[in-house]
Amino acid sequence: MYPDQKAVSTPTSEHLYLKLFEDSSRLSVHLFKDFGMIHGSKVALMAENTIEAVISLFAISRTGANVYLLNPEMSKSQFDNLCEQRKFNVIICEEDLIELAQGQFADEQILPLTKLNSVSVQSLIHTETAARLEKRKAGNVVVLTGGTTGDFKSAGRKQSISDFLNPLVALIDQLDLHWFKSVYIPTPIYHGYGLAALTISILMGSEVHLTPKFNADEACKLIKDNEVEVITLVPLMLQRMLAEDVPSLDSVKRILSGGAALNPSLTETALDQLGPILYNLYGTTEAGFCVIGTPEHLAANPKTIGKTIKGVSRRIDGSTEPNQVGELQIASKWIMGNAESRWIPTGDLAQIDEDGLIFLKGRTDNMIVSGGENVYPKELEDVLVQHEGIKTAAVIGVPDDEFGKRLKAFVVLKSNVNLSEEEIKVWLKSRVARYQMPKAIEFRTELPRTSIGKINKKQLA
Numbered sequence: 001m002y003p004d005q006k007a008v009s010t011p012t013s014e015h016l017y018l019k020l021f022e023d024s025s026r027l028s029v030h031l032f033k034d035f036g037m038i039h040g041s042k043v044a045l046m047a048e049n050t051i052e053a054v055i056s057l058f059a060i061s062r063t064g065a066n067v068y069l070l071n072p073e074m075s076k077s078q079f080d081n082l083c084e085q086r087k088f089n090v091i092i093c094e095e096d097l098i099e100l101a102q103g104q105f106a107d108e109q110i111l112p113l114t115k116l117n118s119v120s121v122q123s124l125i126h127t128e129t130a131a132r133l134e135k136r137k138a139g140n141v142v143v144l145t146g147g148t149t150g151d152f153k154s155a156g157r158k159q160s161i162s163d164f165l166n167p168l169v170a171l172i173d174q175l176d177l178h179w180f181k182s183v184y185i186p187t188p189i190y191h192g193y194g195l196a197a198l199t200i201s202i203l204m205g206s207e208v209h210l211t212p213k214f215n216a217d218e219a220c221k222l223i224k225d226n227e228v229e230v231i232t233l234v235p236l237m238l239q240r241m242l243a244e245d246v247p248s249l250d251s252v253k254r255i256l257s258g259g260a261a262l263n264p265s266l267t268e269t270a271l272d273q274l275g276p277i278l279y280n281l282y283g284t285t286e287a288g289f290c291v292i293g294t295p296e297h298l299a300a301n302p303k304t305i306g307k308t309i310k311g312v313s314r315r316i317d318g319s320t321e322p323n324q325v326g327e328l329q330i331a332s333k334w335i336m337g338n339a340e341s342r343w344i345p346t347g348d349l350a351q352i353d354e355d356g357l358i359f360l361k362g363r364t365d366n367m368i369v370s371g372g373e374n375v376y377p378k379e380l381e382d383v384l385v386q387h388e389g390i391k392t393a394a395v396i397g398v399p400d401d402e403f404g405k406r407l408k409a410f411v412v413l414k415s416n417v418n419l420s421e422e423e424i425k426v427w428l429k430s431r432v433a434r435y436q437m438p439k440a441i442e443f444r445t446e447l448p449r450t451s452i453g454k455i456n457k458k459q460l461a
Contacts, residue, residue: 044068166332183208187233231254242273312331362379
């Protein structure tokens with residue numbers, strides 16, 4: 001449909017849609033002939049956001065093989081366990097991960113994305129072949145969820161157009177994405193959010209800008225130089241770009257935040273400095289995309305994540321009564337294929353008001369009981385970041401001899417700000433309940449993050 005339009009642009013390359021199609025088709029033939037990829041094959045793709053990774057993603061699926069998207073930053077033990085569980089036939093990976101792969105794969109099962117004077121995705125793309133693959137059912141794309149420290153779960157998606165019409169229509173209808181032709185995706189495509197942003201942008205015929213790593217200064221320059229209209233990001237990226245260079249974002253018409261919770265302070269700052277262009281997208285790897293928070297929703301109440309889209313049912317611990325706090329459960333046609341029930345537990349504590357607005361209260365495994373009270377760390381986090389001297393905060397539960405558990409806060413102060421633990425507690429006294437008051441406040445220069453920018457609370461604990 002768009003052969004002469006720009007498809008994917010990276011710092012080192014530019015592909016028109018016709019070239020993206022031709023390169024993906026050519027690579028799929030080589031993967032079939034040289035690596036035996038057929039329907040049912042399991043292929044691990046372990047890559048950053050590069051053009052070779054995008055071409056590989058389409059080419060693997062074209063062969064009928066199932067592609068598993070692996071985080072390049074996972075530990076060796078995680079990688080080894082995953083390979084033993086999944087029994088991959090082939091791995092396609094960054095050159096610096098070849099040594100890691102050699103512990104689990106024979107040399108002929110490893111295909112680097114780029115490698116000088118060697119067979120690689122890059123070299124195969126440029127190796128002509130007259131052969132063409134017959135039409136075949138496309139392979140599934142499998143995203144791995146969890147895995148910061150524990151075992152990974154896989155969330156596979158069957159390619160059914162009808163099942164995905166509702167989320168697609170919601171994005172078009174509520175965000176007008178079809179009007180915009182330039183998209184920057186700094187979120188990793190091995191994560192469900194980045195993958196969704198890539199595939200929807202390709203479907204729309206947009207020019208997709210990709211960078212292997214996110215850097216706020218470089219991102220702002222890319223957006224300004226290319227007059228980018230849509231950005232899909234996680235809140236940490238938005239926070240860093242607002243601190244870096246707000247005027248460089250003048251061309252942006254839509255900011256789609258997902259992958260982690262927006263804190264109310266950041267929401268208010270973004271809406272104030274950029275206008276009504278911020279949208280919150282909520283979903284989980286298992287449940288898929290299911291909630292949109294529009295600028296109107298966020299301006300009315302910065303703490304909300306929005307409302308469910310058409311085709312999604314939601315409840316709290318099995319109940320549809322408003323204003324209860326419990327686990328948010330989702331049902332839709334596009335929940336992950338290996339789900340055991342119509343209802344998917346999200347793992348998020350939430351509350352739904354009379355208007356259908358959803359408010360997150362934190363993770364189910366983060367809630368603590370302190371002196372008989374249910375206490376939600378996120379509520380204290382949301383208050384802490386409203387302090388003019390606090391840049392970011394994370395709260396966890398810690399053991400306490402008297403109350404069973406109490407909250408502990410980890411705080412990063414803004415530049416040139418000096419605050420004591422006692423000063424923060426005095427400030428909190430009129431803003432939180434007694435049982436929400438932290439037992440301790442620890443000051444950090446930065447907080448540990450996962451690969452997509454979520455605060456790593458398991459590491460803090």
